[in-house]
Amino acid sequence: MNMNRLVRLRRFSQILCLVLFVYILWSTTYPLSGLLPPETFFKINPLVMVMTALSGRVGLVGLSAALVLVFLTLVFGRFFCGWVCPLGTMLDVTARLVRRDRWRRSLRTGRMRFIKFGVLFFVFVAALAGIQAAWVLDPMVIMARFVSLNLIPAATRTLDGAFVFAMTTLGLREVLIDAYRWLRESFLGIQVPFFAHAVVILLFFALILSSVALAPRFWCRCVCPLGALYALAAKAAWMRRLVDICKHCTLCIPRCRMGAIREDMTYDKGECILCMDCVYDCPQHGTRFGIIARLPERRTESGPGISRRNFLFLLALPLATLGRRVFAGTPARAGVIRPPGALDEEVFLDRCVRCGNCMKVCITNGLQPLMFEEGLEGLWTPRLVPEIGYCEYQCTLCGQVCPTGAIPRLGVEEKKRTRLGLAVVDRSLCISWAHGQECLVCEEHCPVAEKAIKVTERRTPSGAVVGAPVVDPELCVGCGICQNKCPARPDRAIRVQPLSA
């Protein structure tokens, strides 16, 4: 059956992009030898790029790539949503699993589709006011966080666990060990990553997927701000749906996953994601997509029809947020250790899109997602947790994969001078200071060539002399390897304090 060629082409494109998306994140690991740059899908994302640039008043590398996508949308319409967006593909797959019957009635979203324009407007006004809110509902970010912090850890854990089970309990070590070692260094990565409260990220993702219960692509119809941005551009698109023969059987209306076809058989170009279903749903074979000189539209749609009151309300919200920052004086506190070279806390919070790339790539797994430790604004931003993993002295990976420059790209020598915090010895816990035993594990691991941890001779009550650690604040960069390797338990006797603490 060659009939649904375009649908099959669209599905192929969707799967290809989803596979590519996962592949890129999977290869976002040492030594970054993937075929595509780790931030590819963010660089082509106009919402994240434009809004971040706008809120930070900076030009961002990748802005031009994002604008190319907008230009393509001006030609083809919302093709990105239907053919590229990996979250859209996940929603389609979920809808297919949950809603087996394509005829099942969906929620009539009607004017609810304007919600997404409200979201976009809010993000835009917030950006004008200097606050980057695009990350909250950006589909690329949501998908990346799910893949990096849920999917890949779960997949590697399962694979690793299966191999270890087969080799230990089933006694297949001799057979499998070489394959396992090869896998670990190529496909699996060396360690199975762990992320604190990743389950919250999973629940957020599951909530979005569950929206297919209301309508397939409910998210894309009503919520997605990137979809809203593309919808605005798509209204001017050259390519359009053309209906040559129509007997008003209205079969296409309920089957349109975007609810874009109206009762009068016209359609909303801003809502159409070019899934091509209606081409083949039409019993007359009278529907096609093409570029044609302007047709008389029977009804024109005038953008997001919001009232003056709504406009003022939307305007007020981000300004109020800004006002809180300016007048209530939100402390630029960073009570946590930020990645190396991270911008000043207040700028960092606006620049970071919470995509999780830095946490995915972190070679020691030390970068972890925050919950509300830094307030609401700090949600899912990265922090270094030295107990889990320290900042590897000569590693610059997190800066290399950050799509917005919230963590700058540092050269190795620059990175080695970059301070993350300051190590402090707790003499009441230290094995040498408190217990008079030899240790100096912290001094051994200190990566600074001149040693930021110095040894001082200490006479124990029994008269013996042991070396005990003292931190030189001039030299310490706060990488946290001392805290990571300190054998004192349960609390480490040397801990890195954040810079501003």
Next chain:
Amino acid sequence: MEHIPSFFHRRVTRRDFLRLLGALAVTLPAWSLAGRHAHAGQTNARRKKGIKGDHDLVVAEGADPYATTVRAVEALGGMGRFVRKGATVVVKPNIGWDRAPEQAGNTHPEVVAALVDLCRTAGAGRVNVFDVTCNDARRCYDTSGIREAAEAHGASVYLASDWDVVKARFAYESPMEGWPIVRDAVACDTFINVPVLKHHGLTRLTIAMKNLMGVCTGSRGTIHQGIGRKLVDLTDFISPELIVVDATRVLLRNGPQGGNLADVEHRDTVLASTDPVLAETFACSLVDVDPDELPNLVEAKARGLGRPDLAGADILRLKA
């Protein structure tokens, strides 16, 4: 309902259920036994083979680390003495740090390459190269140059896994009793310890015995409390057949990882011996350190793990 495969709605009879219970009753204990066996501790069966070299210690000097290493081992009696045909050999260098060869934090890659070559020439079936590193293992293997050098000469270079261990068992009471040791370090025919001589804050110098911490997994920081005793027990447990000390360039200060080339000096020397005490004592003399400053060397001498007197030993010095 007709879409559902039949085994989902097949009725489970009482007989089926009892059969399942019976199967579980047989397989589960078997699995658990197998698992326990896999995690059982073991003493080192390879210990005390008592292979001796032609000399107690060979000190080879030369600017080329590869050639110097080859000369040192050949003068000791050749690799054929330590490696039989088809043997599984462990070459255990120090790959502990994310440092380049010239920074002298790790064993020189050419020293490792030479030993791998000698093992292969002697007919080794498999040469394993690994270390439980301090920095990230991938970075250490790459930056040290050891992965590339050893693989190019036919060794299997891999990352150690903390599940793939055996627990150390001792015939005497030991603070290292039950410590997890990388399985391959014990399950091999020949163990060649290839440390680099360098400064260390706690043990003054780190040489052969300290290098063996790299076969230990677990919370290794606690080995530092009472380190002399623990390193000697560990050395006794692993009992390397051959010790090759890389003193081609020596990190004299700010060890054990260094980073500053001003702290590195050339000695252009490779030591080969079967005696850890003699090798370490001689290595101390290369950098003018009193051997009694090394807690593990003091303990090893007291325990009679090797001969500490340089004067009475048969030491061959040669230039490569």
